[in-house]
Amino acid sequence: MTNDTAKILEKLKKQEKEEGKLPLLLEFYKKLLQIQSRAQQRFGTPALALSHETIQKRLQNGRPLLRFNDLDLDWSLVQDVFAGVAAAFAGYPQLFGEIPEKLRKPEGGRLLTKKAAEAWFTGKELPRKIRDGVGENILQAMIQATLQPFLAGYARALIDSVEQESWRRRYCPICGGSPDLSFLEKEHGARWLVCSRCDSEWAFQRLQCPYCGNQDQKTLAFFTDDKELYRLYVCEQCKCYLKAVDLRKSEPEILLPLERFYTLDLDAQAREYGYGPYLKPVAGTEKKP
Ligand SMILES: [Zn+2]
Ligand SMILES: [Zn+2]
Incomplete structure (x- = not known):
């Protein structure tokens, strides 16, 4: 899974060359991947100090290895990525409908506060400030696309510990x-x-x-x-x-x-x-x- 993003981008570029144009959804996905790939590069490989005992204990109790508080994220980077992701969604109203202005503005990235990300991560209701006036599924998809490169980075570092x-x-x-x-x-x-x-x-x-x-x-x-x-x-x-x-x-x-x-x-x-x-x-x- 390590180089999946690069490989997928390569494959999409090849398909685009062969077919002249990608289907709309794949064109959108390509843009999203470019944003995620840049985020991945800036984020690098996360260092997560979970002891062997903690890992064993969480898994035995049926708890996932990552808790929200374990995530060590540069919040300005996350908000940058969220702004980019929202702009990518906004570029395709044919697919997603009109994206509300509060998310289209560059400072809209700041709506993804740590609190909002934690609510998303733990499956709780999102804060009103980000949720109001935005379709629930679209918003979930945007937050997911934003946090994906970070979570995937942790996943790569941790997956081998899972029996x-x-x-x-x-x-x-x-x-x-x-x-x-x-x-x-x-x-x-x-x-x-x-x-x-x-x-x-x-x-x-x-x-x-x-x-x-x-x-x-x-x-x-x-x-x-x-x-x-x-x-x-x-x-x-x-x-x-x-x-x-x-x-x-x-x-x-x-x-x-x-x-x-x-x-x-x-x-x-x-x-x-x-x-x-x-x-x-x-x-x-x-x-x-
Ligand atoms: Zn069922
Ligand atoms: Zn997962």
């Missing part, structure tokens, strides 16, 4: 985010989830809904395309869906974050069947059986 076989929970072992994509790994076809916030990957049961925990096989299903490259997992209990890429069938150099955009047909299909995406950025703590 995959003993985690297997419905939320990310690094940041606690919920998954928005999955893949079946090459060797045995085991299912792995991908975090919607930091792009960490973790192993998860194939026959369980990662959103509501449902394990009743009669109410879980999946659809595949003709080439069986993609799967659409659906759950009758919570009516949510999850897309999956089958790496046993895909080309070797697949870039998962980009697959989110290459599989928009699947999202449309899921909606047609009456399923929706899971919209909470922070998955709930697992209920005790």
